[in-house]
Amino acid sequence: MALKALMLRKRIDLKKKDLDEVRAKLLVLKEREDELAEAVEEVTTEEEQATVQESVDTLIEEKEKLEASAEELGKVIDDLEAELTEAEGDQETNPAPEPAPAENEERSKNPMNRNIFARGTVRERLANIVTREDVASYLTGIRTAIKEKRAVTNVGLTIPTVLLGLLRENIEAYSKLYKYVNVRPVSGVGRQLIMGTVPEAVWTDCCANLNELNLGFNDLELDCFKVGGFFAVCNANSEDSDVDLAAEVLTAIGQAIGMALDKAILYGRNASGTQKMPQGIVSRLVQTEAPTGYPATARPWADLHTSNIISIPASATGAALISAIITASGAMSGKYSRGVRVWVMNEKTYTALMAATVAVDSEGRIVSGIADTMPVLGGDIVQLSFVPDNVIIAGYFDLYTLAERAGQQFATSEHVRFLQDQTVFKGIARYDGAPAIAEAFVAIGINGATPTAAMTFASDTAN
Numbered sequence: 001m002a003l004k005a006l007m008l009r010k011r012i013d014l015k016k017k018d019l020d021e022v023r024a025k026l027l028v029l030k031e032r033e034d035e036l037a038e039a040v041e042e043v044t045t046e047e048e049q050a051t052v053q054e055s056v057d058t059l060i061e062e063k064e065k066l067e068a069s070a071e072e073l074g075k076v077i078d079d080l081e082a083e084l085t086e087a088e089g090d091q092e093t094n095p096a097p098e099p100a101p102a103e104n105e106e107r108s109k110n111p112m113n114r115n116i117f118a119r120g121t122v123r124e125r126l127a128n129i130v131t132r133e134d135v136a137s138y139l140t141g142i143r144t145a146i147k148e149k150r151a152v153t154n155v156g157l158t159i160p161t162v163l164l165g166l167l168r169e170n171i172e173a174y175s176k177l178y179k180y181v182n183v184r185p186v187s188g189v190g191r192q193l194i195m196g197t198v199p200e201a202v203w204t205d206c207c208a209n210l211n212e213l214n215l216g217f218n219d220l221e222l223d224c225f226k227v228g229g230f231f232a233v234c235n236a237n238s239e240d241s242d243v244d245l246a247a248e249v250l251t252a253i254g255q256a257i258g259m260a261l262d263k264a265i266l267y268g269r270n271a272s273g274t275q276k277m278p279q280g281i282v283s284r285l286v287q288t289e290a291p292t293g294y295p296a297t298a299r300p301w302a303d304l305h306t307s308n309i310i311s312i313p314a315s316a317t318g319a320a321l322i323s324a325i326i327t328a329s330g331a332m333s334g335k336y337s338r339g340v341r342v343w344v345m346n347e348k349t350y351t352a353l354m355a356a357t358v359a360v361d362s363e364g365r366i367v368s369g370i371a372d373t374m375p376v377l378g379g380d381i382v383q384l385s386f387v388p389d390n391v392i393i394a395g396y397f398d399l400y401t402l403a404e405r406a407g408q409q410f411a412t413s414e415h416v417r418f419l420q421d422q423t424v425f426k427g428i429a430r431y432d433g434a435p436a437i438a439e440a441f442v443a444i445g446i447n448g449a450t451p452t453a454a455m456t457f458a459s460d461t462a463n
Contacts, residue, residue: 008084012077019073022066029063174258176382177265180342180397181433185404224405225276227260228253228428229458253427260458263386265400265433266344266393267455275460278433281393281400281441283453285309304438307331314448321356325444326376329394333439337396341379344393350383352390352446390449395441405430 036056043049202211268280270291285308290301310328312321332341345353354370372381379394387393435441443451 005084005087008080008087012080012084015073015077015080019070019077022070022073026063026066026070029059029066032059033063174255175261176258176384177262177342177344177397178258178402180340180380180382181265181400181402182398182436183402183404224403224430225278225432226428226430227257227264227277228426229256230424230426253425257427257429261429261431262384263455263457264431265402266384266387267453267457268433269457270434275457277457278402278431279435280453280455281395281435282443282451282455284435284438285441285443286451286453299437302439308439308442309445309451310442311445311448311450316446318356321446322353322375325374325392325446328444329377329442331439331442332395333437334396336437337399337440340396340398341374341377341394342397343374343379343381344384344387345381345391346385346387346389347383348389349387349392349446350381386455388449388451390445390447391451392444392446393441393451394444396437399435399437399440400433401436402431402433 036052036059039052039055043052204211264277264280266280267282268278269275269283270277270279285304288303288305294301308331310331312324312328316324329341334341350370357370357375370381373379374381374394445451
């Protein structure tokens with residue numbers, strides 16, 4: 001019944017939107033009616049009267065149609081609201097969730113099947129699934145733990161299978177780079193094979209022996225690192241609806257993991273230092289020598305810190321700046337790519353590029369050559385606030401490999417913040433990643449800036 005009520009509310013909202021549009025058109029007709037009234041007063045000949053009469057007849061016809069439409073929509077809304085009141089009354093008298101049909105139950109067991117989340121916002125889609133028996137049981141367990149001020153028996157509580165896709169979708173939604181990189185689900189240590197450069201065939205006489213061609217293979221080894229954390233929820237939230245509670249938990253952990261993932265793809269320090277994370281694009285480009293323990297089976301290490309780190313002087317402005325960026329992008333190698341470039345920068349840098357491409361078109365309008373895509377070269381522009389000012393990170397992002405481990409989990413405990421009257425939830429996800437083809441990327445500094453790998457990550461104070 002909860003789903004029926006949700007659909008009725010949606011239909012009511014749509015009908016009210018239609019009614020608002022009809023009323024807006026009636027207001028426009030009222031203005032035309034006032035103008036025609038003035039025109040009638042100014043009529044001096046029969047010809048003018050005939051013209052005005054035609055306009056008056058047309059307006060009256062349009063007004064009658066709109067008024068009839070408004071009346072009909074009003075009746076439909078009243079009927080739907082009455083049906084909604086009845087449905088909500090049934091829901092209160094029978095609050096137990098209805099089990100999903102067997103077919104849907106079977107499909108939902110596949111964590112890769114995310115069709116049920118294909119439309120609407122997170123909150124709307126949650127409303128469609130919170131009536132499932134397994135999801136309702138999960139939410140009830142959290143709610144009971146909060147109200148009774150006790151810990152859940154199984155601290156490592158795993159969210160139901162039907163919600164695994166939604167947690168992952170939140171990560172995708174809040175990670176702007178996830179959809180561009182090459183995501184590979186793996187378990188344990190992963191290895192990606194990389195074919196060497198295809199050699200040129202050898203010309204020779206028709207009857208001569210063929211030459212042997214050398215074709216090598218290298219690999220990219222990926223480990224496993226964890227990203228996550230915990231956050232506290234005020235116990236007063238137990239009074240919220242199931243949709244509110246689930247949306248708050250999933251959205252918060254999705255935001256946290258997504259932001260950390262984007263930063264690691266660009267500036268991750270790999271296994272160096274105390275914090276373990278994927279290797280970032282810029283971190284690889286600035287290397288001046290092969291890191292200790294660089295695998296012998298990997299692609300030959302190349303020093304890219306001069307060829308693929310480019311600084312454009314502040315004197316380059318306007319069209320000269322765009323031209324310099326195009327020239328600098330020539331250092332990117334797309335031999336292994338599908339040919340899709342991505343340009344990452346913060347909002348200030350994006351605004352500077354917009355200003356550099358401002359022009360006046362043939363109709364006298366001020367326009368910019370940038371509208372979320374890079375002019376001339378093409379490719380999506382992605383804005384991330386943590387990227388330093390005047391720095392552009394660009395490349396073929398499908399040549400960045402992100403190894404994704406299954407097993408995103410929630411766990412909850414009331415003991416940690418007992419005196420604060422809070423329940424603590426934790427969320428984790430496991431990834432590793434690295435540029436499979438490092439020369440496919442460049443870091444460009446404009447206005448005299450020189451890109452570096454300096455970046456602040458959230459401190460691992462717990463360890």
